[in-house]
Amino acid sequence: MALPTLPEGLIRLDNLTVPAHCLDGGVGMVTTSLTIAGGEFADDASDATPVDMRGAMAFPGFIDMHTHLDKGHIWPRRSNPDGSFEGALVAVRGDSTARWSAEDVRARMNFSLKSAYAHGTRAIRTHLDSHAPQDAISWGLFPEVRAEWEGRIDLQAACLVACDYALTDAFQTTADLTAGAGGVLGMVTYPSADLQAQLDAFFVAAEARGLDADFHVDETMDPTVNTLRDIAQTVIDRGFERRVTVGHLCSLSVMDETEALHTLDVVARAGLRVVSLPMCNMYLQDRHAARTPRNRGITLVHEMAARGIPVCFASDNTRDPFYAYGDMDMLEVMREATRIGHLDHSVFDWTRAYLGHPAAACGFEAPSLAPCAPADLVICNARSWTELFARPQSDRIVLRNGRPVDRTLPDYAELDHLMEPS
Numbered sequence: 001m002a003l004p005t006l007p008e009g010l011i012r013l014d015n016l017t018v019p020a021h022c023l024d025g026g027v028g029m030v031t032t033s034l035t036i037a038g039g040e041f042a043d044d045a046s047d048a049t050p051v052d053m054r055g056a057m058a059f060p061g062f063i064d065m066h067t068h069l070d071k072g073h074i075w076p077r078r079s080n081p082d083g084s085f086e087g088a089l090v091a092v093r094g095d096s097t098a099r100w101s102a103e104d105v106r107a108r109m110n111f112s113l114k115s116a117y118a119h120g121t122r123a124i125r126t127h128l129d130s131h132a133p134q135d136a137i138s139w140g141l142f143p144e145v146r147a148e149w150e151g152r153i154d155l156q157a158a159c160l161v162a163c164d165y166a167l168t169d170a171f172q173t174t175a176d177l178t179a180g181a182g183g184v185l186g187m188v189t190y191p192s193a194d195l196q197a198q199l200d201a202f203f204v205a206a207e208a209r210g211l212d213a214d215f216h217v218d219e220t221m222d223p224t225v226n227t228l229r230d231i232a233q234t235v236i237d238r239g240f241e242r243r244v245t246v247g248h249l250c251s252l253s254v255m256d257e258t259e260a261l262h263t264l265d266v267v268a269r270a271g272l273r274v275v276s277l278p279m280c281n282m283y284l285q286d287r288h289a290a291r292t293p294r295n296r297g298i299t300l301v302h303e304m305a306a307r308g309i310p311v312c313f314a315s316d317n318t319r320d321p322f323y324a325y326g327d328m329d330m331l332e333v334m335r336e337a338t339r340i341g342h343l344d345h346s347v348f349d350w351t352r353a354y355l356g357h358p359a360a361a362c363g364f365e366a367p368s369l370a371p372c373a374p375a376d377l378v379i380c381n382a383r384s385w386t387e388l389f390a391r392p393q394s395d396r397i398v399l400r401n402g403r404p405v406d407r408t409l410p411d412y413a414e415l416d417h418l419m420e421p422s
Ligand SMILES: [Zn+2]
Pocket: 066, 067, 068, 127, 216, 247, 316, 317
């Protein structure tokens, strides 16, 4: 059964299955009618052309709140030698030093944005590797890319530096560049004798510039690593009031259970928002040559949800040494997160993890199917979760402002001229 062709003009989509939280703040999926007039959802009108959608599941435009557009698609010229986290770090460092001109980063960013748009994503936060001199290049370029995509994808960026960088003078320059471009202050935390000083310096820089924060945290299967607790406690101790997002949190999955759950209590008290990146975690974590992985790295999303911590899921890396695959497709993220994290058979409404929670975590416009909201919809040829996740939904319809977008994906050959190995 194919999805119907939608007529132009004033239409009413009957018998659509949508997330209730985007309609009236309810829970789960509900069947409803949506009227579209002048590019917006509207109150029902007697002269609207009705279209029977036969139960098709539909979602507002997705939000992909943790990506690395600057790293994307370098795989053909700089692959990960062994699939490990260390291998990824070394490979990306080599590639960025040698190759990340504004022209190179822009072309690869645009490729990812075209894919995301075609798949139905309307807002993205990307991290930008920001150790000098890359910070000047990428932050110089970012406002131009954001302007070019305005009206199609809302773009945010967060700087990405190692936590020892927070104690350098160069970090102040990075923070200024970030603030100047309306960005988010971000860094990677790992165990260090100076961690508290690094965190304090980081939050001082964020407070001075009025910036939200976004951390890469404990992306390791070492059960002794718990910088998450230090971040949460520092947010409480400082009374930091702006939004704080923490991503990955893989070590929680192998940590002593009592310590892990106590840490989550502190995270809840600190008001942190969590983003889990399960596809990238599956690729990198617990990888050892010739040994089958036992631990899959996904963080404790059910235990977080039980504490009221807003949990989100996102793409993370795309065809780069941190993740060899990926296509900026939030339906893939949804499908994989559900399978990897056992989000099915759960009492929680996980549709919020791709829509309402990431919008609130980043400050993007809240997803809404209510009258006057932009008529942005991803309509799938599926009437239930089992139909939705069984197939890749390559035949989905993506509406933006009430009109179907061209869903043609960019051709990988577009980037061939940038891919000669150095
Ligand atoms: Zn990341």
